[in-house]
Amino acid sequence: MTTRTTDIPDTPSDERRSWLREHSELGVCVLLLALGVLVLTDALTMDVDLTQRGPVGPKTVPVVVGVGLLVIAALLAVDVLRGGRGQAETGEDVDLSEPADWRTVVLLTGVFLGAAALIEPLGFPVAGALLFWGAAFALGSRRTDRDPLIAAVLSLVTYVVFNNLLGVPLPGGPLMGVL
Amino acid sequence: MDALTSLMDGFGTALTPVNLLWAAVGVLLGTAIGVLPGIGPAMAVALLLPVTYGLDPTGAFIMFAGIYYGAMFGGSTTSILLNTPGESAAVVAAMEGNPMAKSGRGAQALAAAAIGHFAGGLIGTTLLVALAPTVADLAVDIGAPDYFAIMVLAFIAVTSVLGSSRIRGLASLLIGLTLGLVGLDQMTGQQRLTFGSLQLADGIDVVIVAVGLFAIGEALWVAAHLRRLPAEPIPVGRPWLGRDDVRRTWKSWLRGPFIGFPFGAIPAGGAEIPTFLSYVTEKRLSKHQEEWGRKGAIEGVAGPESAASASAAGTLVSMLTLGLPTTAVAAVMLAAFQQYGIQPGPLLFEREPDLVWGLIASLFVGMVLLLALNLPLAPVWAKLLRIPRPYLYAGIMFFAAVGAYAVGGEVVDLVILLIIGLIGFGMRRYGLPILPAVIGVILGPNAEQQLRRALQISDGSVTGLVDTPFAVSVYAVIVLLLAWPLLKKLGALTRRSPSA
Numbered sequence: 001m002t003t004r005t006t007d008i009p010d011t012p013s014d015e016r017r018s019w020l021r022e023h024s025e026l027g028v029c030v031l032l033l034a035l036g037v038l039v040l041t042d043a044l045t046m047d048v049d050l051t052q053r054g055p056v057g058p059k060t061v062p063v064v065v066g067v068g069l070l071v072i073a074a075l076l077a078v079d080v081l082r083g084g085r086g087q088a089e090t091g092e093d094v095d096l097s098e099p100a101d102w103r104t105v106v107l108l109t110g111v112f113l114g115a116a117a118l119i120e121p122l123g124f125p126v127a128g129a130l131l132f133w134g135a136a137f138a139l140g141s142r143r144t145d146r147d148p149l150i151a152a153v154l155s156l157v158t159y160v161v162f163n164n165l166l167g168v169p170l171p172g173g174p175l176m177g178v179l
Numbered sequence: 180m181d182a183l184t185s186l187m188d189g190f191g192t193a194l195t196p197v198n199l200l201w202a203a204v205g206v207l208l209g210t211a212i213g214v215l216p217g218i219g220p221a222m223a224v225a226l227l228l229p230v231t232y233g234l235d236p237t238g239a240f241i242m243f244a245g246i247y248y249g250a251m252f253g254g255s256t257t258s259i260l261l262n263t264p265g266e267s268a269a270v271v272a273a274m275e276g277n278p279m280a281k282s283g284r285g286a287q288a289l290a291a292a293a294i295g296h297f298a299g300g301l302i303g304t305t306l307l308v309a310l311a312p313t314v315a316d317l318a319v320d321i322g323a324p325d326y327f328a329i330m331v332l333a334f335i336a337v338t339s340v341l342g343s344s345r346i347r348g349l350a351s352l353l354i355g356l357t358l359g360l361v362g363l364d365q366m367t368g369q370q371r372l373t374f375g376s377l378q379l380a381d382g383i384d385v386v387i388v389a390v391g392l393f394a395i396g397e398a399l400w401v402a403a404h405l406r407r408l409p410a411e412p413i414p415v416g417r418p419w420l421g422r423d424d425v426r427r428t429w430k431s432w433l434r435g436p437f438i439g440f441p442f443g444a445i446p447a448g449g450a451e452i453p454t455f456l457s458y459v460t461e462k463r464l465s466k467h468q469e470e471w472g473r474k475g476a477i478e479g480v481a482g483p484e485s486a487a488s489a490s491a492a493g494t495l496v497s498m499l500t501l502g503l504p505t506t507a508v509a510a511v512m513l514a515a516f517q518q519y520g521i522q523p524g525p526l527l528f529e530r531e532p533d534l535v536w537g538l539i540a541s542l543f544v545g546m547v548l549l550l551a552l553n554l555p556l557a558p559v560w561a562k563l564l565r566i567p568r569p570y571l572y573a574g575i576m577f578f579a580a581v582g583a584y585a586v587g588g589e590v591v592d593l594v595i596l597l598i599i600g601l602i603g604f605g606m607r608r609y610g611l612p613i614l615p616a617v618i619g620v621i622l623g624p625n626a627e628q629q630l631r632r633a634l635q636i637s638d639g640s641v642t643g644l645v646d647t648p649f650a651v652s653v654y655a656v657i658v659l660l661l662a663w664p665l666l667k668k669l670g671a672l673t674r675r676s677p678s679a
Binding site for chain 1: 230360364395403404568569610639
């Protein structure tokens, strides 16, 4: 997949920006590199004198993985600079012809974090319903009559199934205290 | 016949009302998931991993196997009616099935697929009954070096056979291995990559990684590229087949499994390759060449679908007898085994005969249920395709959160889940396959343990890793896999040089 943009950028800064956009996959290399450094640092600063048992200690595999990450980061960088591109995943509901809709992704992330923060003070049924409603809203659903109802029913049923039938405890929160 | 008596006992387990219920829940859920866009069987089983906290293992695996078979079944419905395959296994079904639906033969296409799945599943599962105990017997003496070799094979196979880029596959595997390192070292208790955090000292639960990568990653990825107008399914009635159609397809139904089963058992990408091979075979043998690619040929639906089902049975052979996951679903099921503290492998047949044979017997039960339920229900399933997408993906986010929170009742787990989901998002954006990362997390810690155990026995000598015939043959396969692209290039060169 080496599609080149046909329009010629007119200023050097534009040129650099479009080069960076074309080669944004280099960001993956940087992340892999950082991960490799992190794993190696952690492995090499490990104090294993007391815990070593057998010829291979707890250090060996992390060192191998860390070095592997560095090597792969370099190989991937070479591949990207030579024009190789990872193919974005396709799917039934995925339309790659339009640019990514970052607003939805950020909204969804925010809704998810919000629900995570509310799960303990408000309990699962409320936080779960807010999560479903919020996520559906972020994804473009605007049926204010139907959405909250579906969210509430789904959340309550899930709570009962997990908490009472499967024996997986979920926090009920003040609402369940009242009911 | 030892296997037969065990199988009869298995039916005793599978036909209890409770297990029958789980089988029915599994196949219904599986079919729904196969039909629904966006959810694959691997994601579904991952989302259901939390039930392992409340359910006995036999019931859970009966349900998971039902989901696996059911999803194969449902995937073809989407292919035929929408021309957008729900699972990778159903890509081929779209090629002939959708033209059939467009020319008004959708009902026949659905029936050919359904009966194909039944035939493929039946033959595949019979082969599983015949072969699995033998494989388990052969492998019963394998020790640490052999296990390590099998896991290396799994790593190499998922990175180099699947996907288009080996580098990206390896990057994904290494990400998974890194996630698997987090926590206390199993043999010494040494903290690794925990950064002093107590939460991380327990390691990152496999459920959270699987749900994060498969479910949250997918939901975020689709959210970023959501199709504004979902495709319209072609309306269809109750599936049925005329006598002429049966005469054309019965051989295809019988041929498919023998292509599908072996490919399912080896780490070569599950059903993708065998469905395609079956398609090519059927096309070559067909007496109705004029229909292929135009009106749609019914053999091109029957053969591949039967191959797909049989490959699922083949996958179970490797997973149950060797603990070797060859597809994403098998990998997640392996994670479920780990949740129960059960190690799949040759000893599984000795240690957990009730579980294994109950599971195998339930596959037969599931197949009958699928056929009985799905022929009449096809129009109902087709309605599922109209579910509003915001609800579908909001639901995935919701159940992902439930699953991660159920692991330990910790809010931190939800944050880790989201981070892993964002990693999954990035991986989809830049073409890093998901499966190697999941296999890395699930098998990585185990592989390290086997490696260290093997080296402990041999007192640090590397020869300890290759001192059994089994390990040596596995490494030979690995070398072959690694050298394959080179060999292909060489072959192409020598073929070209005489003509040049």
